[in-house]
Amino acid sequence: MTPAGSLLVAQDLHKSYGPTPALDGAGFSIHPGEVVAVMGPSGSGKSTLLHCLAGIVTPDSGTIRYDGRELSAMSDAERSALRRTEFGFVFQFGQLVPELTCVENVALPLRLTGVKRKEAERRSLEWMERLEVADLGHKRPGEVSGGQGQRVAVARSLVTQPRVIFADEPTGALDSLNGERVMQLLTEAARSTNAAVVLVTHEARVAAYSDREIVVRDGKSRDMMLEHSV
Amino acid sequence: MSIGHTLLGLLESGPRHGYDLKRAFDEKFGHDRPLHYGQVYSTMSRLLKNGLVEVDGVEAGGGPERKRYAITEAGVTDVETWIRQPEKPEPYLQSTLYTKVVLALLTGRDAGDVLDTQRAEHLRLMRVLTDRKRHGDLSDQLICDHALFHLEADLRWLELTAARLVQLASEVRK
Numbered sequence: 001m002t003p004a005g006s007l008l009v010a011q012d013l014h015k016s017y018g019p020t021p022a023l024d025g026a027g028f029s030i031h032p033g034e035v036v037a038v039m040g041p042s043g044s045g046k047s048t049l050l051h052c053l054a055g056i057v058t059p060d061s062g063t064i065r066y067d068g069r070e071l072s073a074m075s076d077a078e079r080s081a082l083r084r085t086e087f088g089f090v091f092q093f094g095q096l097v098p099e100l101t102c103v104e105n106v107a108l109p110l111r112l113t114g115v116k117r118k119e120a121e122r123r124s125l126e127w128m129e130r131l132e133v134a135d136l137g138h139k140r141p142g143e144v145s146g147g148q149g150q151r152v153a154v155a156r157s158l159v160t161q162p163r164v165i166f167a168d169e170p171t172g173a174l175d176s177l178n179g180e181r182v183m184q185l186l187t188e189a190a191r192s193t194n195a196a197v198v199l200v201t202h203e204a205r206v207a208a209y210s211d212r213e214i215v216v217r218d219g220k221s222r223d224m225m226l227e228h229s230v
Numbered sequence: 231m232s233i234g235h236t237l238l239g240l241l242e243s244g245p246r247h248g249y250d251l252k253r254a255f256d257e258k259f260g261h262d263r264p265l266h267y268g269q270v271y272s273t274m275s276r277l278l279k280n281g282l283v284e285v286d287g288v289e290a291g292g293g294p295e296r297k298r299y300a301i302t303e304a305g306v307t308d309v310e311t312w313i314r315q316p317e318k319p320e321p322y323l324q325s326t327l328y329t330k331v332v333l334a335l336l337t338g339r340d341a342g343d344v345l346d347t348q349r350a351e352h353l354r355l356m357r358v359l360t361d362r363k364r365h366g367d368l369s370d371q372l373i374c375d376h377a378l379f380h381l382e383a384d385l386r387w388l389e390l391t392a393a394r395l396v397q398l399a400s401e402v403r404k
Contacts, residue, residue: 041393184364204385205378208356215346217392224350 007032007196008053008164013062015048015219022048023059024219032163033194035187037207040216047168049216050200054087054166055079067163084112088157088165088195090186092172094149096141096156103128103137106156113160127155131185147178154186161193168200176205183209233265234273235312238282238305245286245300248274261362261373274299282308327384331391335399345392352381352388 006029015023022045030036040046051057053064055071064071066086071079083089088109096105106124111117128134131151136144144152150170157165170186171179187209190197201207212225233255240246240254248270256264274297277283282305289296301309327348334341356378363374391398 041389202389204353204356204382205360207353208360208378210357213350213353215349217342222346224346 005031008064008066008198010049010053010064011062013049013052013059013064015045015052015057015059021219023052023062026062026216026219026221027223028053028198028214028221030164030196030198032196033191034212035190035197035199035210037210037213038198038200038216038221039202039204039207039213041202044216045219046200046216048219049221050166050168050198053198054089054164055082084109085160086163088160088162090150090153090157090165090167090170092169094141094146094153094173096149096153098141101138101140102133102144102152105141105152106159109156109160124155124159127159127189128152130189131155145178147174147182150174150178150182151185154182154189158189158193158195161195163195165190165195165197166200167197169202170199171201171203171206179203179206232312233269234277234282235309237270237273238277238301238309239313241283241299241301242306242309245298247289247296247298251299258369259373261370277305281305327388328391331395331398332402335395335402341395341399342392345388345395349385349388352385356381 008028008030010026010028013023013026013028014021024045026045026049028036028038028049038046038049048057052059055064055066055074058072066082074082096102097108100108103121103124106128107115107117107120110120110123115123125134125137128137128151131154133144133148133151133155136148136152141149141152150173154170157167165186167186171182174182183206187197189195197210199206199210207213212223215222215224236255236259237251240251240258246254249267251274252265252267252270255270274283278285278299282302283299284302285297286300287298289298327344330344331341333339334344359374359378359381363371363378366374
């Protein structure tokens with residue numbers, strides 16, 4: 001897959017934490033509606049790559065272009081706005097706000113962009129229905145199972161209809177059956193909205209839900225499909 | 231898979247014609263490899279010879295084979311024994327891949343590349359199975375899951391080997 005027509009492209013990324021290089025010339029590209037798995041052993045740099053792509057971490061060198069705009073040329077406020085409105089996030093442990101109900105958690109990204117409570121919760125319930133957790137709306141995260149909580153987290157990542165979803169080991173804390181269902185629902189929802197999904201995982205069964213994979217090792221990335229198509 | 235035992239098992243629910251057996255086999259177990267008619271008839275004549283099935287009736291018709299087969303008592307016992315007996319766990323893939331990795335190391339080729347290429351091939355198949363699972367019924371899901379778990383086990387071995395390549399290189403070059 002060539003970077004032409006890509007929504008998010010990174011080239012020659014370098015990032016070190018102290019003397020340790022986390023990224024050493026890594027690259028990446030993803031098209032709208034595409035699911036790309038980022039695989040590699042622990043400590044290979046895959047999470048750092050995701051954080052750079054999402055504008056959470058600034059690389060020491062290299063370029064990241066989102067929709068034609070260079071991330072490093074944006075101000076912190078612009079990057080924050082991008083993360084709020086165009087990016088969605090799913091983490092390994094859901095990271096729901098324990099004091100809020102599930103529907104309030106899903107509605108949170110909308111509320112942060114100024115959508116009124118009633119409208120935000122209406123839209124949230126639509127997504128929760130798609131993720132099969134609409135009946136949990138008024139429960140708090142502590143009162144639902146791990147699998148249910150992760151579906152709530154997926155609904156939260158989708159509620160703003162982001163163009164890119166960053167999922168960092170989204171099934172890492174789930175059993176096989178729940179993990180499968182979360183992946184099925186996440187990829188179906190993303191494909192139906194033409195959102196791109198950057199999926200960091202070390203599990204092959206999870207990566208099998210992607211369209212292609214990038215392997216990161218020692219901070220370098222390898223796109224097997226690109227190499228084979230060339 | 232033992233085709234003979236599987237066909238016998240299918241006959242336990244009642245007598246069937248050869249073509250009916252083939253259809254039932256393909257529908258339930260033959261997604262990747264449907265049976266050839268020849269396989270069905272050669273298997274049935276072997277089962278017949280061994281007394282595990284008997285001809286329940288012969289119909290006149292235009293087709294090449296109109297015999298209807300029924301399972302015998304001995305056939306039921308044979309299926310029972312086969313089902314109860316555990317399968318021999320076979321480390322089929324690792325031995326070939328291990329050989330390739332060691333040869334790559336011995337000949338100065340990129341062993342990491344061998345493993346990366348194999349990972350990509352495994353994932354390609356895993357995507358096909360995952361997609362089939364997504365659109366299939368419960369039996370499709372279970373059959374695909376079985377294959378997926380096996381492929382995943384291969385991949386775990388592959389990752390572990392990738393992490394030990396330096397160590398392996400120094401050992402095989404001694």
